[in-house]
Amino acid sequence: MTTPSGTVGADHSASTAGRSRTRETLVAWSFALPFLLLFGVFMAGPIAAALVTSFTDLRVTDIRNPLSVDFVGLANYLDVLGDARFQKAAANTTVFVLVGVPLTMALGLAAAVGVNQGVVRFRTIFRVGFYLPVVTSIVAIAVVWRLLLGSEAGLVNAILAGFGVDGPGWLSDERYALWSIIFMAAWRNLGFLMVIFLAGLQTIPGDLYEAAEVDGAGRWQRFQRITLPLMRPTLLFGAVITGIGYVQFFEEPFVMTEGGPLNSTLSLALYAYDQFSFGNYGYTASIAFILFIAIAMLTLIQFRLLRPAT
Amino acid sequence: MSTLAPTHGDAPTKNNARGDRGGWWIYILLVIGIILLVGPFIWMVLGSIKTTGELRQVPPTWLPENPTLNNYAELFDRLSFVRYFFNSAIVAIAVTAGNVIFCSMLGYALAKLTFPGKRILFAVVLGTLMVPAIVTFMPLFVLVANLNLVNTHAGLILPFLVGAFGVFLMRQFIGGIPDELLDAARVDGAGEHYIFWRIVMPLCGPAIATLTILTFLGSWNSFLWPLVVANTEDMYTLPVAIALFATGQQETNVALLMAGSVVVILPVLIIFIFLQRYFTQGIAMTGIK
Numbered sequence: 001m002t003t004p005s006g007t008v009g010a011d012h013s014a015s016t017a018g019r020s021r022t023r024e025t026l027v028a029w030s031f032a033l034p035f036l037l038l039f040g041v042f043m044a045g046p047i048a049a050a051l052v053t054s055f056t057d058l059r060v061t062d063i064r065n066p067l068s069v070d071f072v073g074l075a076n077y078l079d080v081l082g083d084a085r086f087q088k089a090a091a092n093t094t095v096f097v098l099v100g101v102p103l104t105m106a107l108g109l110a111a112a113v114g115v116n117q118g119v120v121r122f123r124t125i126f127r128v129g130f131y132l133p134v135v136t137s138i139v140a141i142a143v144v145w146r147l148l149l150g151s152e153a154g155l156v157n158a159i160l161a162g163f164g165v166d167g168p169g170w171l172s173d174e175r176y177a178l179w180s181i182i183f184m185a186a187w188r189n190l191g192f193l194m195v196i197f198l199a200g201l202q203t204i205p206g207d208l209y210e211a212a213e214v215d216g217a218g219r220w221q222r223f224q225r226i227t228l229p230l231m232r233p234t235l236l237f238g239a240v241i242t243g244i245g246y247v248q249f250f251e252e253p254f255v256m257t258e259g260g261p262l263n264s265t266l267s268l269a270l271y272a273y274d275q276f277s278f279g280n281y282g283y284t285a286s287i288a289f290i291l292f293i294a295i296a297m298l299t300l301i302q303f304r305l306l307r308p309a310t
Numbered sequence: 311m312s313t314l315a316p317t318h319g320d321a322p323t324k325n326n327a328r329g330d331r332g333g334w335w336i337y338i339l340l341v342i343g344i345i346l347l348v349g350p351f352i353w354m355v356l357g358s359i360k361t362t363g364e365l366r367q368v369p370p371t372w373l374p375e376n377p378t379l380n381n382y383a384e385l386f387d388r389l390s391f392v393r394y395f396f397n398s399a400i401v402a403i404a405v406t407a408g409n410v411i412f413c414s415m416l417g418y419a420l421a422k423l424t425f426p427g428k429r430i431l432f433a434v435v436l437g438t439l440m441v442p443a444i445v446t447f448m449p450l451f452v453l454v455a456n457l458n459l460v461n462t463h464a465g466l467i468l469p470f471l472v473g474a475f476g477v478f479l480m481r482q483f484i485g486g487i488p489d490e491l492l493d494a495a496r497v498d499g500a501g502e503h504y505i506f507w508r509i510v511m512p513l514c515g516p517a518i519a520t521l522t523i524l525t526f527l528g529s530w531n532s533f534l535w536p537l538v539v540a541n542t543e544d545m546y547t548l549p550v551a552i553a554l555f556a557t558g559q560q561e562t563n564v565a566l567l568m569a570g571s572v573v574v575i576l577p578v579l580i581i582f583i584f585l586q587r588y589f590t591q592g593i594a595m596t597g598i599k
Binding site: 047 | 337339340343346348351353354365368369370411412413416417419423425426428429433434435438439440441442443444445447448449450457458468469471472477485491501502504520523527530533534548549552553556564567568570571574575578579582589
């Protein structure tokens with residue numbers, strides 16, 4: 001709504017523009033108001049409350065008058081950082097992110113390239129099939145996977161037994177539990193990345209490949225020299241989204257192992273939730289904020305990587 | 311708005327036709343992949359018509375020896391699965407409606423109106439996408455407890471009525487609607503609210519469809535919040551019921567859990583198969599920009 005500023009009656013049009021700008025501001029805020037009320041009460045307010053709580057000794061017993069608690073400074077943060085369970089959870093989360101993100105990315109990219117290049121018919125079936133785990137409730141997935149990975153009557157070990165291999169307790173042995181959870185997360189999320197990558201692949205012009213083929217580039221070379229560089233922004237977007245999700249990994253261990261055996265699948269988010277259920281709210285908040293800082297840093301690093309490409 | 315076009319339809323494009331030759335091994339790898347991804351679901355469906363005894367057999371059976379629908383009958387007769395289904399649906403519908411309406415309104419203001427504080431507002435809303443859910447979890451619980459909303463539908467719905475993702479999606483889409491269209495209506499004397507409801511919203515079909523599906527799905531599958539807020543059986547949602555049965559008195563009744571899982575997945579699966587275009591479109595809309 002820019003008013004053309006003519007020479008005739010410039011004063012008049014300026015004051016009209018001023019009035020209409022105030023009006024537009026009021027109208028705009030009337031559109032924003034319902035969202036902002038709910039957002040303030042149920043998102044921004046709780047974030048601020050969590051930050052304040054992380055410096056207090058709030059417990060579940062104070063729930064009816066949360067304002068009467070004492071400030072303890074950085075005590076929660078110092079306690080958390082010195083806690084052996086926290087350190088274990090941080091180590092597990094790091095492994096989960098460092099192994100899980102590249103694994104999921106690689107599988108998602110392989111599936112996307114495969115569907116894009118090899119599949120002409122039944123494309124929908126592949127897309128629905130690969131995406132099915134993404135849209136399924138983790139609770140239902142846990143029911144099935146606990147059975148699949150069971151050490152006695154589990155299907156995976158039954159198949160392994162067919163090859164003469166004696167499979168371990170995938171979820172009950174501390175040496176395998178975290179790897180089983182990582183594999184499960186990759187299984188569950190690769191379809192999401194596949195869809196993102198498929199959309200990215202479609203933006204690469206086919207003539208590029210044809211030209212490369214004429215020049216004698218093989219399939220692998222074409223992938224390395226054309227697909228990967230041109231997919232860079234898409235790949236990094238996928239890495240950011242998957243990274244933010246995986247740093248907070250919670251659901252898989254919560255429903256499958258409850259963090260065990262011997263804390264081998266305990267994640268930071270699960271550790272924070274544990275403290276919540278014990279009623280240590282101040283402690284919970286400080287863990288949650290450490291997690292937030294980790295996510296912010298990871299995102300910042302990834303955006304730095306993203307920038308030069310765009 | 312070029313990204314909004316269904317970029318990956320089923321029609322073979324030039325790109326695909328080229329890759330087709332000599333690609334039989336790709337097919338084989340993909341088929342192995344899809345078996346690994348879909349196999350557990352098929353096993354779940356087969357398991358839901360087995361008896362628990364058969365499911366505990368070593369070695370496990372593939373096809374049910376004595377197929378039975380008893381598990382499903384038990385879900386609906388003895389356990390109140392109708393009630394859980396109803397709770398899940400109420401919560402998901404309310405949360406979805408809230409997100410579609412309120413996020414679209416803010417999205418319109420951010421995309422098409424000028425006002426002081428606009429950039430900061432958008433940055434703050436978007437910034438909350440980075441905040442892990444566990445940060446707000448505890449304060450939300452304290453808040454809902456003090457509002458006496460524990461174990462109510464309102465307690466399950468209110469905290470999720472709006473979200474940053476919806477604002478981002480709707481702002482992106484509405485930004486692509488030509489200004490001339492809105493200006494023409496303004497010249498005719500239409501107010502901004504009229505323009506929003508009568509012109510902008512009807513043009514937002516694809517974006518609304520995407521937001522509806524993703525929000526509904528997120529709400530339908532969410533279980534941690536309802537697990538904490540729903541204390542009595544009449545307030546359970548489907549995932550809560552299954553999560554509690556899986557660790558509670560029904561723990562050993564694996565066949566029943568399988569049937570329950572099928573009931574959780576089925577509506578989602580139906581929605582997904584019919585509207586899958588919007589899932590992929592939505593991801594392309596937000597991701598490829």
